[in-house]
Amino acid sequence: MAQEKQETDTIHVRGARVNNLQNISLDLPKKKITVFTGVSGSGKSSLVFDTLAAESQRLLNETLPTFVQTFLPRQPPPDVDALENLSAAIIVDQSRIGGNSRSTVGTVSDTAALLRLLFSRLGKPAVPRPSALSFNDPLGLCKACDGIGVVSSLDVKGLLDESKSLEEGALLFPGFAVDSWFYNIISGSGFFDLKKKIADYSADERHKLLHEPECKIKIKVGSKMMGSTYEGLIPKIRRLYLSKNLDDLQANLRNALEPILTREPCAECGGTRLNAAALACRVDDGAGHALNIAEASALAVDELLGVITREKSGFDNAATAPVRQALVRRLQSLVDIGLGYLSLDRESSTLSGASRSG
Ligand SMILES: [Zn+2]
Structure with missing residues (x-):
């Protein structure tokens, strides 16, 4: 009897392989507070949310009438050899409520x-x-x-290496490396001498490279001409990335933006939006x-x-x-x-x- 009690007081996890977990086996006491700690990426969420809670949710859903189940998301069982003595789980996670700046x-x-x-x-x-x-x-x-209450400006120094030409890799921002899709639009636009150092650009060329609003162009792809859209670096980066919350961007973009971005309250509305x-x-x-x-x-x-x-x-x-x-x-x-x-x-x-x- 004592043996049995002990068994049901413990959740057994055997051979969990969800996401980056490598055949993890462990026993967890029930009716106790268990804390999982570890560096980011060590698999805490994979074990707790994606293995234990996912299976518990799946088993709970299976107890519901078939008719109801057809309305629920159908989850395959998590990749684990055995999970024993699971209880019904309620997931209280701390993901942010609405990460964008329009949510207050x-x-x-x-x-x-x-x-x-x-x-x-x-x-x-x-x-x-x-x-x-x-x-x-x-x-x-x-x-x-645009109702954000903040105007952001980009420091051009972080976008360009002025001592280089376009084909030498003057564009420093992620996604604009030589032969990338964005680079090919710029180089194929016909607006620039690809061998000219940015430092030697005329005011017009500089404006084209940095500030030109969206316009239709034809670029050469192989032997064919193709319609495309050209846009200066700053309006492009603004449109693609600055309208979002920085925390939601990929790390390489965030790291590139943070040192060159300044945000100030909008003078027009005093930050009231x-x-x-x-x-x-x-x-x-x-x-x-x-x-x-x-x-x-x-x-x-x-x-x-x-x-x-x-x-x-x-x-x-x-x-x-x-x-x-x-x-x-x-x-x-x-x-x-x-x-x-x-x-x-x-x-x-x-x-x-x-x-x-x-
Ligand atoms: Zn404003």
């Missing part, structure tokens, strides 16, 4: 939409509709920074100031809650009472879980430094 505490908690609705109904001067107060909508966003019409729309806070939606979103949630619920403020209006109540409930629940210090404009990607890796 306000957008992920559904409070931003309610706040826009309130401002669009109560604010003066009036805006045509709630989306005119959104930095994720063409109607509301600041055109200068919104255009002038959106910023002009204000609601009286009941304490001698008329707030716009950017200022409201910059307040800590507990302060904002105080403003929204203040009697005699512009928000204290019977016509919009249900929206106000809904917003108050959401804000209160943020306060209740201890997040009252956050502001709605805080980017959600800054909330957790940890990510699932290994």
Whole structure:
């Protein structure tokens, strides 16, 4: 009996080979907290998430009616010789909630939409509709920074080795090496003398290489002419990589960008991401100031809650009472879980430094 009890108190893993695991065998005590540590890439996630949790999930799904199973993702069993005494697993991982800069505490908690609705109904001067107060909508966003609130500039020094010609490898950025696809577009464009050192370029040639906006060109591929699109280095890198969160880029791109990239708050919108019409729309806070939606979103949630619920403020209006109540409930629940210090404009990607890796 004791023997049996001991057996079921232990999860046996034999010969796990998922991803980079090399025939790993181990026993894990049940009903205990087990911590897996190790350097990034050592296989922690492969063992915990992709082997143990994956099989547990698969077994759990098999207990459901066939009809229900047809709606579930069909997973093959993980590559392992034996897994014994597994329990049902609940996976709580720490992957970031929405890594891009358009995702904020306000957008992920559904409070931003309610706040826009309130401002669009109560604010003066009036805006045509709630989306005119959104930095994720063409109607509301600041055109200068495209609703990001930050303008980034690239230091050209990191992109070029001016002492070299194009065919000597003057283009330093990853993906632009001699004979790469991007290089072939540049060299095949007919715009440049491939043997001329960048330092000797005329102002026009330099502009073409660095800043030329997208244009249609014909390039020679073998003996054939082919239609293609040419674009200067800076607009190209901006379009391909700077619109994304740096943390989501491949390491070689991130490492190339970090030393040459400077980001500054957008001067046009003061970092608020919104255009002038959106910023002009204000609601009286009941304490001698008329707030716009950017200022409201910059307040800590507990302060904002105080403003929204203040009697005699512009928000204290019977016509919009249900929206106000809904917003108050959401804000209160943020306060209740201890997040009252956050502001709605805080980017959600800054909330957790940890990510699932290994
Ligand atoms: Zn701006």
